[in-house]
Amino acid sequence: MKKILLNLLSNAIKFTPEGKQILVELQIENETVALSVKDQGIGIPDNKIDFIFDRFVQINTSLSRRAEGTGIGLSLVKKLVELMEGDIKVKSKEGKGTEFIMKFKKQGGQTPSTNNLVRLDSSMSDKIHIEFSDIN
Template sequence: MIFDTETEEKIIACDPDKIERIILNLLSNAIKFTPSKGYIYVNIYDGQDKTIISVKDTGIGIKEDMKNLIFQRFIQVDKSTSRNREGSGIGLSLVKSLVELHNGKIDLITSIGNGSEFIIELPNTQVKTVNTNPENLQESKNNKNLELINLELSDIYF
């Protein structure tokens, strides 16, 4: 897994828990559908009016006729009882909904055998700052993050 960013810090108006859930879901899918010697790239680009997040893998890819369907609830690319991956089929539907709630959009570039790239665009919206003490929130945030990571990655067996 390779993480890269154009900028070290970008502050935009968003729900950080929802953004984390979006990223964890995309990473979970990338891990499930990328062979053990494959790569997963996470990039963040700072646009003038938007922030772009890309999660790209060298996995199995998605058939062209499934590209628009995978964002629908309960849709799975492989519905057979012998499939190798777990999941309910609501992950990408939830991801799309959460992105849209942030007034953003999500696109998919994919082809069979060449992996997939999910591209999220979020507006660079700003809000008035709220005076909070990050030190008081850090411990509970760490516990919450661990619970969320365990939940999002629960269908991956190592």
């Protein structure tokens, strides 16, 4: 779970301009746990959304792109979610932002329903430099 969240946060930080928000939401219900990472970043074009979980796919492959990466992060996230018997979906609007929503079957005993929301400060990109390959 830690690797999934760190990769999604890393992407959100890379693709969200300064002054915009990144929201992390956790919803715990009787049978499921839902985790969402939502940003106000550049978004994903409609014609590319079906390919973002493919290995080595990068939406912007131009040499001048702002964010570097190998294009395997989201494919690894999807694989980890599936190994945990979860489901991942993406909602995105180009120029407005992207939201990744993961749902997992809850393990263990009953926990009361709850909803937690965390907002990352826009200065976090100066403080956090997380790359999926850096995670042990």
